[in-house]
Amino acid sequence: MAQIFLVEDEERVSALVKKTLEEHHHVVETAADGAEAVRRFANKPYDLVILDVMLPYLTGIEVCRHIRQKNKTVPILMLTALNSVDDKVTGLNTGADDYLVKPFHLKELQARVDALLRRNMSDTAPVITFGKITLNTANNSVEREGRKIILTTKECALLELLMNNNDKILSRQTIAEKVWGISFDTGTNVVDVYVNYLRNKIEKGFTEKYIHTVIGKGYIFKTEEA
Structure with a gap:
């Protein structure tokens, strides 16, 4: 309830x-x-x-x-x-x-x-870790190198999808379907907008980047050494 x-x-x-x-x-x-x-x-x-x-x-x-x-x-x-x-x-x-x-x-x-x-409203607190990023999906929070980061529900869903599929290229269509539950509309840039929001929160002020653009294909979440 x-x-x-x-x-x-x-x-x-x-x-x-x-x-x-x-x-x-x-x-x-x-x-x-x-x-x-x-x-x-x-x-x-x-x-x-x-x-x-x-x-x-x-x-x-x-x-x-x-x-x-x-x-x-x-x-x-x-x-x-x-x-x-x-x-x-x-x-x-x-x-x-x-x-x-x-x-x-x-x-x-x-x-x-x-x-x-x-x-x-999950009763559990599943924690996902990749590289130096830890995501707690129960409270939409991220910790990176001792810094706590608060995410919105959609930003958390996007990060969770990327982290659970690390080292895999995810198309904009796949992201739209998994995160928003909608078919991707080529007339909207909502996926790119939210990727930029997420980048600003988890990467700004840090040297290593995790979210990489794959031109013509989508995005991949990986360490820069991968």
Whole structure:
């Protein structure tokens, strides 16, 4: 059971989503505008946030920014009626972990919620080590040479995929499917954007690089000596 915060101004959509999630034994609290969402989130921790993009007073993008200032790791699933690549990338770059385009199937919503919660609410603390990097997938943290690094949920998922497939070339299509659960769209640069985010966090200030670009193929995670 998870504590889920649903921010949606369309009453019918809000009621359907709330009913679906409660049938799966989650506790769901709702808000109908962006300003209320910011106030509520500041006063209570949640396990997951479902956030509509088009909201009164503050947009979902603005709310997402506010949430990320307070909490770097809570999973955020965006709901949007906007289907352009730029709109999706804007949401992901703001700090969202996943998105669904309206209208969506409730089964797909539940599947995406389950996937985000599994990653963020694991009872175990699996630790992956490669080279001088140690990843704790339970709290999305990385330690490198005594320095602690905090990752967002998607950054953690990307690093976990790369580390578990070290010394293997992963295509952008494979990364998109494994990390975002979507088919790779050649019109979006979201994979490259997140690789750069990850590079800045785990490599900036260090001599040795781990994430290498393979031109025309994708990325490989390896030591520079490999």
